[in-house]
């Protein structure tokens with residue numbers, strides 16, 4: 428039986444910031460995605476990362492998205508995803524989120540190749556959306572040389588990757604498929620649904636008991652990918668951080684659903700700093 432994630436995970440993971448710190452202490456994250464058709468996806472992922480408090484956020488996307496990105500989120504740095512400086516930038520990051528709005532083009536495939544060639548064991552890679560669809564087409568796209576991998580498929584994406592049709596996605600079958608996909612085991616699977624399951628490196632299984640159908644809106648998963656990446660950038664790649672990110676996303680969604688028919692992903696992101704402040708546990712002041 429999976430263990431229910433509970434509210435206490437938020438105060439366990441979210442820490443009050445010490446005075447003697449700077450942006451360099453809260454992690455560097457790069458988000459790769461946003462084709463000329465799907466710019467909104469990478470912007471929503473970026474808003475997730477910024478609003479959970481990633482120290483430095485950079486975005487590699489199609490140049491057509493630059494103005495919209497900076498108009499909404501001037502906190503984010505931008506690099507054209509064709510830029511020759513991308514490999515060097517990847518090397519500087521703690522976390523790389525790849526996939527929201529990436530698309531399936533030759534360029535998208537090239538970007539996954541560049542990611543795999545430049546990522547190291549010190550880094551965490553979060554793969555979402557199109558990046559997972561490309562892995563489903565060719566397992567060689569999986570950057571398994573990263574220190575830690577986090578996969579965030581919805582059930583249909585997981586069907587494509589694992590070859591398990593949705594009715595057959597039981598916990599046991601999912602764990603077996605995950606082991607086949609990443610034999611070295613440095614992977615966490617966030618299998619999204621109305622009650623998301625999380626599969627840890629050690630074979631542990633968790634279920635998210637909260638969330639609501641107001642969250643069934645395009646961009647909600649892109650936002651989660653950014654939240655997961657931003658939380659890992661700042662609190663480290665432990666399973667607890669990942670569970671807190673999943674819970675926080677749904678908790679924020681539930682707060683908004685109390686008096687909204689639909690939960691807009693951008694509104695969810697904007698509500699995060701206030702919620703996190705409430706759950707921050709005190710550290711000794713320095």
Ligand SMILES: NC(=O)C1=CN([C@@H]2O[C@H](COP(=O)(O)OP(=O)(O)OC[C@H]3O[C@@H](n4cnc5c(N)ncnc54)[C@H](O)[C@@H]3O)[C@@H](O)[C@H]2O)[C@@H](O)CC1
Pocket residue numbers: 464465466467468469526527528529530556557581582583584619620621645646647648649
């Ligand atoms: N504003 C934007 O730019 C947006 C861009 N998006 C991007 O569009 C690309 C395609 O992703 P999509 O997910 O839309 O398309 P997919 O075709 O990969 O999956 C969506 C379909 O899967 C099925 N499905 C079954 N179980 C599901 C579950 N539990 N959750 C969700 N879907 C389930 C549904 O029929 C749904 O229509 C990705 O790159 C994605 O990031 C989407 O994230 C939506 C918003």
Ligand SMILES: Nc1ncnc2c1ncn2[C@@H]1O[C@H](COP(=O)(O)OP(=O)(O)O)[C@@H](O)[C@H]1O
Pocket residue numbers: 556580581619620621622623637638639640641642643644645646647648649650651
């Ligand atoms: N009915 C629902 N109940 C709870 N959570 C939901 C519901 N529908 C969607 N969600 C959540 O919204 C997110 C949707 O992710 P995804 O399908 O990848 O969206 P997108 O690709 O459009 O950004 C997931 O985190 C999922 O758990």
Ligand SMILES: [Mg+2]
Pocket residue numbers: 555556581648649
């Ligand atoms: Mg998605």
